[in-house]
Structure formats: structure tokens, C-alpha cells
Amino acid sequence: MKYYSFLSVLIAGGILMAGCGNAEKVNKDSAPVTEQAKLEEVDLTAELTAYKDFALDQMDQFLIETENFVKLFKAGDIEGAKAAYAPARMYFERSEPIAESFGDLDPRIDGRLADIQEEGKGKGEEEWTGYHKLEYALWEENTTAGYEAIADQLLADAKELHALVQTVEVTPDLMITGAVDLLNEVSTSKITGEEEIYSHTDLYDFKANIEGAEKIFEILRSKLDAKDKELVTTLDEKFKAVDDLLALHETANGGYISYEELTGENTKALSAAVNQLGEPLSQMGIILE
Amino acid sequence: MTTSNDEKWINKKISRRDMLKFTGIGAVGVAIGASGFGGVIKAMGYDVFESVADSKTAFNKVDFYGRHQSGIITPVQTHIYFASLNVLVSSKKDLQEVFKKWTPLIVRLMNGELMVDLTPNTRVPTGDTGEAEGLNASNLSITVGVGPSLFDKLGITNLKPAELADLPHFPKDQLQEEFTGGDICIQACADDPQVAFHAVRNLVRAASGKVEIKWSQAGFNSFPAAGGTPRNLFAFKDGTVNPAITDEKDLKEVVWVDKGWLKGGSYLVARKIQMHLETWDRTSLKDQEATFGRYRDSGAAFGKTKEFDDFDVDAKDEKGAYIMPDTSHVHLARKSNARMLRRSYSYASGVMTNTGAHDAGLLFVSFQKNPDQFTTVQNSLGRMDKMNEYITHRGSAVFACFPGVQKGSYLGEALFNAL
Structure with missing residues (x-):
């Protein structure tokens, strides 16, 4: 068409x-x-398969970690659930180009209060479900009581997503636009702290989005190399620049500091590095020429 | 399907003359599918295979090539988008590449053309962001300059002209870092605000990773239908005593640098001046006029009837008082005996978050042979200027704007040749 x-x-x-x-x-x-x-005509069969394998592996891990998170949550282990929250979400964030291809499953799992249509609705309402509602319960309400059904629903949705992704057809467009979309996610909501407004674990999502984009670049590397070596060098440099900046905010246990601890200068530097990565990354479509 | 003639068309390197046929007036967004050409334009590479010429047929077109850069003695347009950039590169070669890359792109922008012609691959973003599509050149002028900090960053302070230094602190300055300084400036002026913005947006994008915007300001200027000097947001005519842009002798004295790598260039002073409109608006007309030393309606100096009537600042009335108050803006400015070419624009950028007042004022831009000309005037205004009550200087920057470019050369070549 x-x-x-x-x-x-x-x-x-x-x-x-x-x-x-x-x-x-x-x-x-x-x-x-x-x-x-x-x-x-460009044959990307091997690349598409490699990416699907990656995404399926991420989804396996996502399901396992979500099961673990839901278990802790339902056992009323607030601290345990808090600790499991951000790492579990990283599997989802890494493979978001795939995860978000299933209509309403993405909002059901990953919807934020701000995404709910009617202002003010959501906190107590059924229409807001998923990780961020449990984030609200844990960090804002400091409870798990009353949110068990939401936890059950999250696990059911994660299982459904896991089943659906097995059938997904990975296309060149999905990979190429997916890589840029992952960066756009970072630029529009992670860098502003608007993704994790209660837990302030935005940097985990940030890192996962970057890793997801970097994976796509790695898979396409040899094809890109044949087309434009300079672009590959640039992308290597720019990914490194973002990774180096993120590393400054790592904690001793391999996690990340709270978004609230970042200064305006920190977020500006991160944002600039992501934008400088995004421009050349958006050129990966040249492999289809 | 493909005939030998087609082959020829596909494989041939398209000449600039042929390209003009496709990209000239009337041809909208023609997709060029020739592989010979597609290979040359490397997606975002903006490789331009030969220098681009000023179009002879474009509407509302300001020429790029010449002894001086455009946007200095170009008749003032109705809009500005002024950007101050930081460089992210640290080598002279990388910086030189930025200017080399920008040069043909600026010609294209000033021709009203796309930065890069469309390619058939829709899987990559377009080389031109596209919002100026269908708009004509709109008298776009682009003026590029370099700030003092650039020379320090690149370790070439030996080439920094002595005149190129941050301006001194002036009485009542409240400069904010976020509107001050910068390594490079791009002044884009056009008779269409979107054309001006498009130019800055695309030049910054073309140099992604090599420069970043430090601060920017949009501005406007409105000309009375009957002609004449535009009014600023205080409703007074602004720019009356400018040298005439046709008076070469005067311009040589006031505007153009005549030595070193900057010969044929000029110093640009930019000041972001907040105007306190609320307090101004509750000031009587009599006091407003005494603040300027001119009549609001005619623009004439006190004691005169017409805008351009010459006046003697020292003239006194029968009681021995200055006819033009000695605390008035025009009195003090004239007293300094220094001149410059002003090219200012008004701005209205929303609301000051801390006061709820209009965030409005003047993006003051002046060109001069030596920034001292500005400093002299500003020092003369000093603490005395009655205008101080109504304005606050928030931002400041000074740039050495390169001389004009000859075909086959690039912006700032004289500087790089001096390295």
C-alpha cells in the first residue's frame, strides 16, 4: 500500500x-x-532473527521478574517489592519497540497516571493499572493493601504479552524506527523525570532504553559498516558518551541514584548527549537503500 | 523497462544547472531518484559537490556572496531568530568543517531552497526539516560570527583580536548566564518568522554533535505602511540616527573592520533588554517623552518638528535649561559622540514567572567597527539615563562577524588561513 x-x-x-x-x-x-x-531487496533476515531472539529473551526475563515482583508485592513485602520494581521494568523498557506493538497491553502494563484520559481519575479507578499504579501504592501510599487485584492483573497482562510476542513479525522498520523511538522515550519523559514520578527510578528506564537502542545498532553494525563506516564510528562515540554520563550516576550496587538527586546541569548534559546520539541514529535507515 | 536513455539519466552526475531545474521556483518537493546523485548526497552528510550559487530567479532573495555578510547592511526585515551557540568540538579542523559545511547550506537557505533535496529513501528522516517548504526566500539573511570564548576553547587566543572581549559591566546590568555569551552566533533575519527559525534549526541540526544552542531569542519589527522608522514596544521610533546603509563612506567609518582576518567583517553586540511595560504604561506621555528626549508621535527631538531634524544637545531655553533634558536617552547617547549601526528587534516571550509581568523587551543588536563604540555609548548613558527606570539588561554577547564570502570560499576562511 x-x-x-x-x-x-x-x-x-x-x-x-x-x-x-x-x-x-x-x-x-x-x-x-x-x-x-x-x-x-536488502536481505536482513539474519538481523531480524537476531533481534527477535533478543526481544524474546527480554520478554522471558520480564515475565520472570514480574512474577517475582508480584509475589513480593502480594506478600506485603514493601521494601522487597520496591527493590524489585525498577530492575524488573528494565526488561520491558529494553524491548519496548516490540512490547508496545500490542495495542492496549502497553498502557495496561506501563500506563502512567498522566496517560489516563480524565484528569484526577485513575488513582482509585480501575482504568489505571500496571506497574505505575503499584509504584504509586508502594512509594506514595506506602502500602500494598487494596492493590492485590492490580498486581494480579499485571501478572496476567505480562503473561499475555509474553504469549503474543512469540508470534510477532519483526520488520526492518520496526527495528530502525524502534531504535529512534527508544531514544525519543528518553528525551521526552525519562529525562524530565515524568516516567517514575513516585519512585524516581527514571534512570533505570533511561539506561534500559539506551541499551535497547544499542542492541539494534549492534545487530545492524555490519550492514551499516558496509554503507557508511563514518556513521558507525560516530554512533560508537555517541553511545559511549551517553553511557559514560549515565555511569556517573550509578550506585555501588549497580543501580542508579534517584532522579531527584540530579541537578539541572546533569539532566541538561544527559539530554544533550541523547539528542546528539539520536541524530546519527536516525540515519540507520540508509541500510535499506 | 529501463532504456539506455534512462540509464544515462540515472547514472549521470547531475550538474548544478540541472539541479536548479528541479529545485527552482515552481517545482515542489521533487524526489530525485538518480543513484549518481543519491550517492553524493549521503543521507545526512549534506555533501555538496560544488559550491552553490546565489539564485538569479528566487523571489525576495538577499544575496549571500559579496564583500560583506548579509544581515548587516541588508534592509531590516520584519523577523529575527538569533541563536548563540556553544561549540562541542575542540580541534580547529572540526570547527573549520562546520563552517565549510554551513556555507553552501546557507546559500541554499537564502535561495529559498531545501537544505538537501529529497531522497527516495523514506526510512530516514529528511535532510531538511521541511517547514519552509512552499515559502519563498523571504529576504532571509544569515550572519555568522564568533565570540571571544571560542578562541580560548580552541587554544587560538593569538588570533583573537584585542577588540573581541566580553563587554564590561555597566551600571544596572543584571546579566543572566543563560542569555549571555556564546562561541558562535547565527543571526537569521527574514520577512517570515518561520523562514528565520527554519534556518537556525536546520543549521544547528546539520552540525549536531559539533555545536549546541546556548541561548536564542526570536524578535519582530513592524514597519508603518507609509514607511519610516519602526517603533519599539515603548512606542518610540528606534533607529533614527543610524548611518544610511547606502553611505559607503559612513559605513566604512562606523561598521566595517579594516584590518586582520576580520577585514570586511564587523563586531556584533547583542543585548537582551527587558522592558518593564507595566511601569512604562503608567507613566504620563510627558514623562515618557522626557525619558527619550523625543516626541512620541513624530519622533522629532525636543524643540524640533520632524524626525530627522538635526538637533543640538546643548541647546538651552530662555531659562537656561536644556531643551533636551540632560538625563534623556537621546541626549546622553548623542553626547557620547560614538556611533553604530543598530538592527534591533522587539520580543514578547510570555510571562516572567517570578513577577507575572510581561517578559518583553528589545533584542538590541548593533554592528560596529569596534565594540568600544557600544561601550562608549553605554557608559555615557550610565546611571544618568532616565530610561534605566524602565529597562533591565538581562543578556549580553559580542561576536566578530566574518567578512563576506566569495564563491568557492567559505565562512571564516581568512581566520582559518591565519592559523
């Missing part, structure tokens, strides 16, 4: 060009078609 609409634009372009007095009598439509056909 997309292919044909693209083609018709080109034909329209050809008509316009004809009015520009091109001296050479050529069929202007056929050149872009040739180029477009080339786009479809």
Missing part, C-alpha cells in the same frame, strides 16, 4: 518536472522506481 502511494507521488513529481524544460527526453518515472525496488 505504502509502496503504491509513494509511486504515485513520484509520478506527480514527474509531471511537474516535465514543465521545467528538461532538455533530455527521458522517462523520469522509471528512475525512482528502480531505486524503490532496491529498497525492498
Whole structure:
């Protein structure tokens, strides 16, 4: 479908060009078609399989860690659940391009209060479910009581997601736009502390999103290398710059400090590094040329 | 399907002249599918295979090439987007590459063309962000300069002209770091605000990872239909005593640097001046006029009837009092005997969060042969200027704007040749 609409634009372009007095009598439509056909030819089978394997592995771990989190939560172990919360979510955040391809499962698992349509609704309402509602219970209410059903629902949703991702078809677009989307997630909500407004564990999500994008880059590396070595060098540098900055905020146990401990200067530096990574990362689509 | 003629078209390196046929007026977003060309434009690489010429046919077009950069003696446009950038590179070569890359892109922007022609690969973002599509060149001018901090960062202080230094502190300055200084400036002026913004946005993007925006300010200027000097937000005419942009002798004296790598360039002083509109608006017209030393309606100096009537600041009335009050802005400015070419724009950027007052004022921009010209005027205004009651200087920066570029050269070449 997309292919044909693209083609018709080109034909329209050809008509316009004809009015520009091109001296050479050529069929202007056929050149872009040739180029477009080339786009479809690039063989990424191995890369797509590698990415699917990665995503499935992440989803396995996500289910295991979510089971563990829900178990602690339902046992009323507030401190245990708090400790398990952010690390469990990282598996989801790493593979978000896949996880979010299933309609309402993503909001059911990962929806924030701010994502709920009606302002003020959500805290006590059924329509807000998932990790962030339990985050609210743990950090804001300091309780697990009354939230057991939400915990059960989270586990059920995680299982459903796990089952669905087995069937997912990974496309080149999913990988390429997925990598940039992961960075955009960081730029719009993690860097502002708007993802984890109660636990302030935003840096865990931040790190996981970056790792998810880096994985896609690693899988596509050899293909990119063949097209544009300089781009690969740039991406290596820019990923390192972000990772180095994040490392400054690691804690002794391998976790991350609270978002609230970051200064304006810290967040600005992180944000700039992500943006500088995002620009070249958005060029990975050249492998499809 | 493909005929030999097609092959020829596909594989041929498209000349600039041919390109103009595709990208000139009237052709909207033509996708060029020729592989020969597609290979040259490396996605975001913006590789330009030859220098780009000023278009002869574009509407509302300001020329890029010439003895001086555009945006200095170019007739003032209605909008500005001024950006002060920090460099992230530390080598001279990397910086040189930024200016080399920008040069043909600026010509394209000033021609009203896309930064990069569209490629058939829709899986990558477009090289041009696209919001100026369908808009003409809108008299876009781009003026690029370098600040004193750049020379320190790159370890080339030996090439920093003595004149290029941060301005001294002036009485009542309340400078905020977030509106002050910068390594590079891009002054984009156009008769369309989106064209001006698009230019800065795309130049910064093209140099992603090499520069970052430190601060920026949008501004506007409105010209009466009948012509004449525009009014600032205090409703007074601003820029009356500017040198005429056609008076080459005057400009040589006031604006153009005549030595070193900056020969043919000029110093740009930018000041972000908040104007306290609420207090101004509750000031009687008589006091407002005494603050300027001019009549609001005509713009004439006190004791005169027309805007451009010459006046004697020392003239006194029969009681021995100055006709133009000696605390008035114009009196003090004239007293300094220093001149500059002002190119200021008003701004209105929302509300001051701490006071709820309008965040509005003047993005003062002036060009001069030596920043001392500005300093002299500002020192003369000093604590005396009655205007101080109504304004606060919030930001300040000084940049050495490169001389003009000749075809085949690039912005700042004289500086890099001097290295």
C-alpha cells in the first residue's frame, strides 16, 4: 500500500518536472522506481532473527521478574517489592519497540497516571493499572493493601504479552524506527523525570532504553559498516558518551541514584548527549537503500 | 523497462544547472531518484559537490556572496531568530568543517531552497526539516560570527583580536548566564518568522554533535505602511540616527573592520533588554517623552518638528535649561559622540514567572567597527539615563562577524588561513 502511494507521488513529481524544460527526453518515472525496488531487496533476515531472539529473551526475563515482583508485592513485602520494581521494568523498557506493538497491553502494563484520559481519575479507578499504579501504592501510599487485584492483573497482562510476542513479525522498520523511538522515550519523559514520578527510578528506564537502542545498532553494525563506516564510528562515540554520563550516576550496587538527586546541569548534559546520539541514529535507515 | 536513455539519466552526475531545474521556483518537493546523485548526497552528510550559487530567479532573495555578510547592511526585515551557540568540538579542523559545511547550506537557505533535496529513501528522516517548504526566500539573511570564548576553547587566543572581549559591566546590568555569551552566533533575519527559525534549526541540526544552542531569542519589527522608522514596544521610533546603509563612506567609518582576518567583517553586540511595560504604561506621555528626549508621535527631538531634524544637545531655553533634558536617552547617547549601526528587534516571550509581568523587551543588536563604540555609548548613558527606570539588561554577547564570502570560499576562511 505504502509502496503504491509513494509511486504515485513520484509520478506527480514527474509531471511537474516535465514543465521545467528538461532538455533530455527521458522517462523520469522509471528512475525512482528502480531505486524503490532496491529498497525492498536488502536481505536482513539474519538481523531480524537476531533481534527477535533478543526481544524474546527480554520478554522471558520480564515475565520472570514480574512474577517475582508480584509475589513480593502480594506478600506485603514493601521494601522487597520496591527493590524489585525498577530492575524488573528494565526488561520491558529494553524491548519496548516490540512490547508496545500490542495495542492496549502497553498502557495496561506501563500506563502512567498522566496517560489516563480524565484528569484526577485513575488513582482509585480501575482504568489505571500496571506497574505505575503499584509504584504509586508502594512509594506514595506506602502500602500494598487494596492493590492485590492490580498486581494480579499485571501478572496476567505480562503473561499475555509474553504469549503474543512469540508470534510477532519483526520488520526492518520496526527495528530502525524502534531504535529512534527508544531514544525519543528518553528525551521526552525519562529525562524530565515524568516516567517514575513516585519512585524516581527514571534512570533505570533511561539506561534500559539506551541499551535497547544499542542492541539494534549492534545487530545492524555490519550492514551499516558496509554503507557508511563514518556513521558507525560516530554512533560508537555517541553511545559511549551517553553511557559514560549515565555511569556517573550509578550506585555501588549497580543501580542508579534517584532522579531527584540530579541537578539541572546533569539532566541538561544527559539530554544533550541523547539528542546528539539520536541524530546519527536516525540515519540507520540508509541500510535499506 | 529501463532504456539506455534512462540509464544515462540515472547514472549521470547531475550538474548544478540541472539541479536548479528541479529545485527552482515552481517545482515542489521533487524526489530525485538518480543513484549518481543519491550517492553524493549521503543521507545526512549534506555533501555538496560544488559550491552553490546565489539564485538569479528566487523571489525576495538577499544575496549571500559579496564583500560583506548579509544581515548587516541588508534592509531590516520584519523577523529575527538569533541563536548563540556553544561549540562541542575542540580541534580547529572540526570547527573549520562546520563552517565549510554551513556555507553552501546557507546559500541554499537564502535561495529559498531545501537544505538537501529529497531522497527516495523514506526510512530516514529528511535532510531538511521541511517547514519552509512552499515559502519563498523571504529576504532571509544569515550572519555568522564568533565570540571571544571560542578562541580560548580552541587554544587560538593569538588570533583573537584585542577588540573581541566580553563587554564590561555597566551600571544596572543584571546579566543572566543563560542569555549571555556564546562561541558562535547565527543571526537569521527574514520577512517570515518561520523562514528565520527554519534556518537556525536546520543549521544547528546539520552540525549536531559539533555545536549546541546556548541561548536564542526570536524578535519582530513592524514597519508603518507609509514607511519610516519602526517603533519599539515603548512606542518610540528606534533607529533614527543610524548611518544610511547606502553611505559607503559612513559605513566604512562606523561598521566595517579594516584590518586582520576580520577585514570586511564587523563586531556584533547583542543585548537582551527587558522592558518593564507595566511601569512604562503608567507613566504620563510627558514623562515618557522626557525619558527619550523625543516626541512620541513624530519622533522629532525636543524643540524640533520632524524626525530627522538635526538637533543640538546643548541647546538651552530662555531659562537656561536644556531643551533636551540632560538625563534623556537621546541626549546622553548623542553626547557620547560614538556611533553604530543598530538592527534591533522587539520580543514578547510570555510571562516572567517570578513577577507575572510581561517578559518583553528589545533584542538590541548593533554592528560596529569596534565594540568600544557600544561601550562608549553605554557608559555615557550610565546611571544618568532616565530610561534605566524602565529597562533591565538581562543578556549580553559580542561576536566578530566574518567578512563576506566569495564563491568557492567559505565562512571564516581568512581566520582559518591565519592559523
